[in-house]
Amino acid sequence: MTREPRTQSVKGTYELHFPDRFYGHYIWYVPFEATGPTPDAPSTKTQHTRAMTDREKARHCGWPGREPAGARPPQPGARQGVGPARAAGRSTATA
Template identity: 80%
Template sequence: MTVKVRLPLLLAALVTAGSAVLSAPGTALAEDQPTIRELLDKCDNGTDSCVFHPDGAAEISMGESHQVGDSAFNCTPDSQTTTVGWSDTTGESNSVGVSLTAEYGFSLVFKMSITATYGHTWESSHTESELTAVNVRPGEVGWVTREAQMQHVSGTYELHFPDRFHGHYYWYVPFDATGPMPDAPSTKTQHTRAMTDQEKADHCG
């Protein structure tokens, strides 16, 4: 019986005579051992099977707050409502540093697994555009920030080879990725503060 074990090592480690676990992107146990990227490139491209097993529920969180659109400077003696137009794109990241946009190999396996496990698709990139009204008092500057809703997924690729690949029929590759939550609203916030003397000189001179 083959026992599957995930070891908390940064390098490849033998599990049984015919299987191995590989962790730490870009590393290998020895010169004749593959990197994570090399193994993932073999997914459905030389394997009998390639399956991604999520560890559990996706972790949902808000992304980093950042300004979108231009700042609005009010140099008049009256309060002004300014419409700030903006477009903002949220991308993905993962433990290997590769794009999951491709519709083949480990990318397709990952996205199919996400759909089957969580009932929604994986988005590698999501762009949101909007016109946001900001009320700016005299002598102040206003701006808009956005936080996108993100999902973090971790799990293991299980690869079965018809012949030994670098000495093993089975490889287990840890992988995690973070991307925008599909069809989830982001948080937009309007801000104002007093202009600095330099800002007044630059924009109200």
């Protein structure tokens, strides 16, 4: 994720005044374009995504057929996704 300032662009013409003739002219007009941060604007956040590699899938998702690092097989008779107190029928709420 990257954070960047919100930007604004401006186009116009610079009018340059020379005290002496410069290539036959005192005044020159030059095209100009500038980009810069917008004052008092929040920054923008950009998320860059890509497909996961096979190694990342195996490490984080247990794909294909591999358990994620640190995972243990379920114990016989244990209910999935339930803590030990609830599995035994006890309430974990306190008054």
